[in-house]
Amino acid sequence: MIGRVRLLPQTGAGWALVWLGFAALAALPFFATPFYVGLITTAMTAAMLALSLQLLVGGVGLVSLGHGAFYGLAAYIVYFLSPEGAAKPIWLTLPAAMCGSALAALVIGAISLRTKGFFFLMVTLAFGQLVYSVFHDTKLGGGTDGAYLAKPLLSAFGFTLETTSLPRSKRAWPVYYVALVQLVLMFGLLTWILRSMLGRVLEGVRVNDGRMRALGFNTFAYKLAAFTIAGALAGAAGHMWAMQSGFVNPELVGWHRSAEALLHILLGGIGTLAGPIVGAFAFIFLNDVAQQVTERKLLVEGAVILAAVLLMRNGITGLRWLPNLPSAKEGTAPDHDLAPPQKEAHVDD
Amino acid sequence: MTEAGSSSVLLETVALSKSFGGVSAVRSVSLTLSRGELHAVIGPNGAGKSTLVNLLAGLLEPTSGRIVLDKRDVTQLREHQRTHLGLARSFQRTNILGSLTVLENVRLAAQAISLPWQRLTRPPDGEVQLIETARSALARAGLEYGHGRIAGTLAHGQQRQLEIAMALAARPKVLLLDEPLAGMGPEEGERVAALLKSLAGEHAVLLIEHDMDFVFAVADRLTVLVEGAVLATGRPDDVRANVEVQAAYLGGHA
Numbered sequence: 001m002i003g004r005v006r007l008l009p010q011t012g013a014g015w016a017l018v019w020l021g022f023a024a025l026a027a028l029p030f031f032a033t034p035f036y037v038g039l040i041t042t043a044m045t046a047a048m049l050a051l052s053l054q055l056l057v058g059g060v061g062l063v064s065l066g067h068g069a070f071y072g073l074a075a076y077i078v079y080f081l082s083p084e085g086a087a088k089p090i091w092l093t094l095p096a097a098m099c100g101s102a103l104a105a106l107v108i109g110a111i112s113l114r115t116k117g118f119f120f121l122m123v124t125l126a127f128g129q130l131v132y133s134v135f136h137d138t139k140l141g142g143g144t145d146g147a148y149l150a151k152p153l154l155s156a157f158g159f160t161l162e163t164t165s166l167p168r169s170k171r172a173w174p175v176y177y178v179a180l181v182q183l184v185l186m187f188g189l190l191t192w193i194l195r196s197m198l199g200r201v202l203e204g205v206r207v208n209d210g211r212m213r214a215l216g217f218n219t220f221a222y223k224l225a226a227f228t229i230a231g232a233l234a235g236a237a238g239h240m241w242a243m244q245s246g247f248v249n250p251e252l253v254g255w256h257r258s259a260e261a262l263l264h265i266l267l268g269g270i271g272t273l274a275g276p277i278v279g280a281f282a283f284i285f286l287n288d289v290a291q292q293v294t295e296r297k298l299l300v301e302g303a304v305i306l307a308a309v310l311l312m313r314n315g316i317t318g319l320r321w322l323p324n325l326p327s328a329k330e331g332t333a334p335d336h337d338l339a340p341p342q343k344e345a346h347v348d349d
Numbered sequence: 350m351t352e353a354g355s356s357s358v359l360l361e362t363v364a365l366s367k368s369f370g371g372v373s374a375v376r377s378v379s380l381t382l383s384r385g386e387l388h389a390v391i392g393p394n395g396a397g398k399s400t401l402v403n404l405l406a407g408l409l410e411p412t413s414g415r416i417v418l419d420k421r422d423v424t425q426l427r428e429h430q431r432t433h434l435g436l437a438r439s440f441q442r443t444n445i446l447g448s449l450t451v452l453e454n455v456r457l458a459a460q461a462i463s464l465p466w467q468r469l470t471r472p473p474d475g476e477v478q479l480i481e482t483a484r485s486a487l488a489r490a491g492l493e494y495g496h497g498r499i500a501g502t503l504a505h506g507q508q509r510q511l512e513i514a515m516a517l518a519a520r521p522k523v524l525l526l527d528e529p530l531a532g533m534g535p536e537e538g539e540r541v542a543a544l545l546k547s548l549a550g551e552h553a554v555l556l557i558e559h560d561m562d563f564v565f566a567v568a569d570r571l572t573v574l575v576e577g578a579v580l581a582t583g584r585p586d587d588v589r590a591n592v593e594v595q596a597a598y599l600g601g602h603a
Contacts, residue, residue: 001497002473002480003450197460197476198469204457207446214406214444216432216461216519 005194006203007058007273018187018274025180029173037172038244043284044179045240049257050264050276051186052233057262058270059194060226061206066108066124068257069131070101070231072250074238076141077101079149079248087150089160090178090243094152097239098232104131105231109224128255136250146249149242154178175244182236183277190273193229202226267308269315278316282308357384358417359553360405360436360523365414367400367577374400376577377414382523387549389556389564392574398557399441401574402527405555406438407431419522433462437521439512441528441557447501451492451511454500455483458518483518490514491540506537513544524554530563542567565589573597 009015025044029037049071056062074097081096082088112123135141154161154174163171193199204212205219212219242248251257260283261276268279283305290300312318360382367375375397382388390398403409405416407428415424423431437458446454456473459482473479487496490513495503500511509529516524529545530538538560546567548554558564564571565585572582573594581591588594 001450001452002456003453003497003499006448192470195472196470197464197473200453200457200473201460201469204446204449207448208444210408211440211444211446212457212461213428214408214432214438214440215458215515216429217457218427218429 002200005199007054007194007271008191009272009274021274021277022180022184022187025183026177029170029176034169034172037176039284039288040281041172041176041179041244043281044176044183045237045244046260046264046284047277047280048179048183048186048237048240049234050261050268050280051183051190051273052230052237053258053261054265054273054276055190055193055226055230055233057265058273058275059190059199059206060202060223062113062223062227063121063262064112064124064227065121065255065258065262066112066126066128066131067230067234067261068255068259069108069128069253070105070234071238071241071257072135072248072253073104073131074098074101074235075242075248075252076135077235078152078239078242079141079147082150082152084148084150087153089155090152091156092152093243094236094239097242098235101235101238102228102232105228105234106224109227109231113220113223113227125255125258128253128258132250132253132255135253141248141250144250146247146251148247151175151246152239152243178243179240182240186233186236187273187277189233194273198222198225263305265315267305267315269317271314272317275315275317282316358382359384359419360555361417362405363415363417365401365404365416366412367397367404367409368412373577375404375411378574378577378579380572380579380582382553382555384522384553385550386569387545387554387556387567388570388572389558389568390572390574391558391561391564392580395576396574397577398574399527400577402438402441402525402555402557405525406436429461432519432521435520435522436525437516437519437523438525439509439516439527439529441531443505443508443512445500445508445511445515447499449500450496451487451498451500451503452480452483452496454511455486455514455518456480458515459483459486462519482520483514486514486518487511489517489544491544506533506541509533509537510541510544513541517548521552524548524552525557526554527557528559529556530558530560538563 004010009018028040053067056064077097077100078093081093108127112120112127115123136144141147161174163174201217201222205222209219238252241252264279264283265276267282268277269275286301286304290297294300358381362378362380364377364379365375366373366377378401390401392398400409404411407426411424415422418431418434418436421434423434456479459479464479490510492507492510492514500508503511513529529541533541542563545554545556556568568585570583571585571588573580573588575597580597581588581594
């Protein structure tokens, strides 16, 4: 009676589908070529970024164009900590990248959350480009060319996994599973947040910010908390990118990243938590196919995405025949206690 | 003019003014609201009644003057902080969380003022106390059933009742009700009127209302606002007898 949690699967079948998807990802390296293991790792990284942004977009109704800044910043933090030839362990680089991004999100959020709607979009865009220009226009991180970094070591408890000791066909596996574990953990964390009373407040803010303030909620503080958490999670995604590619450049920070993440959300479904993941995968898959069949990759991609967004207004996960999903419209949840048999007519006149 | 001793005054405004770019909406309004009192503010359209409520609630910042809530100057405090100090309001135009359930609307109101932040990460189902508070506020406002319905699908009158339940769940000392009867049918209106009478016993209620018969029947005290300024204040009978008020506002009513 407290009501459903909007972004989460509404049925057991929906949850089964989610876990089946993760299980399929866990099994994939056993069947796929190293190229596809790498490609899916890229997709999972993109999914992490989109998922972190979904906390703001789907969760609080805040559309930010500066989210890429936290992603790119984290990659640069890995570069600063672990430059070429001086690899550092992941247990150092990951928390550092996430903390750095969270801190940046706290500062940027504290200023940009004083605006709303279109202005919020513009202010976050401006902040994102500010961070971009720091890396683009100074020699700080190799300037416009970017720089190579030493991929963080997979070490824990004094044990380090040397990927070079693995057979060539399995060298991409460790990074793949690091990405998968993080993706699943992030999904779990966001599920937990959405189900908690914090999540209910964020949903209230999304629906009616002003009313929540009148009820006694300091909505600015709640939005800032969400913005900071989303920034930290985007940091994990940026760290993942550095970990897989071993390279940073200013493009990681630019607004294109943010726009791409928004596109993933839109494509996969703005009304579900699984949407951004599905959207990111669909996008990368489309990218791969388009590259193989045509030289006009962007044209094909653009046309397909346009068609997809026009035909599926709630994204891929919003398709009716998927069990995953709540009904597309808000406010149509079934209710169980409309009940009182005699008095109802009186109450409902 | 004050009937109650100053010790029981819960809400007081001192020379409160608000102007919007040179246009004065509220001019030097001083009024008091005491424990257990139902104080109605009446006045023609554009008299500044809703502006006054928004100033009291903290939605608007006054141009000058002070607001004292339970002996504490709250003029500089923000909306949500005033709610924590015991001020709750309803809105003139129904303002609810339309896509959430009825219960969740009220449960959030209870959560806002009583949940320590450490418990925020817990699921709401376990907070029996909050749900209990919400249910009793709903019952008090006359919504005994349909707590699982989506608030936006309720009939207009029920949404007005939900607004009152949301205000009650904050266990306020002072209730600001901005035209709670607006748009209600006669039958619904009667029910809410009875509710307001019963509320006045426990809370200090500041009521903005258009329905004159209703106001004169329920109010302990009346303030007549005309063009943003207090024209008269006092017991209903005194106000009714006031010649200025008759000329300015009540017309043939008295």
